[in-house]
Amino acid sequence: MPKMKTNSGAKKRFALTGSGKIKRKHAFKSHILTKKTKKQKRNLTQTGLVARVDVNSVKELLCLR
Numbered sequence: 001m002p003k004m005k006t007n008s009g010a011k012k013r014f015a016l017t018g019s020g021k022i023k024r025k026h027a028f029k030s031h032i033l034t035k036k037t038k039k040q041k042r043n044l045t046q047t048g049l050v051a052r053v054d055v056n057s058v059k060e061l062l063c064l065r
Helices: 008-013 038-045 052-061
Strands: 022-024
Touching (some): 022 052
């Protein structure tokens, strides 16, 4: 049986933490930034964690299951 291939879009977007959680970046930080407040842009800069309901599907894309 051939090897599983990691989804190349997912491997660019997600990273594992030391404790095994999945890090992600926030959306809405790429363009049309003039109408967004400084506070909103600053908060979008920080990384977040993938929601609990989405963890299994992201792990499948990254071939971690």
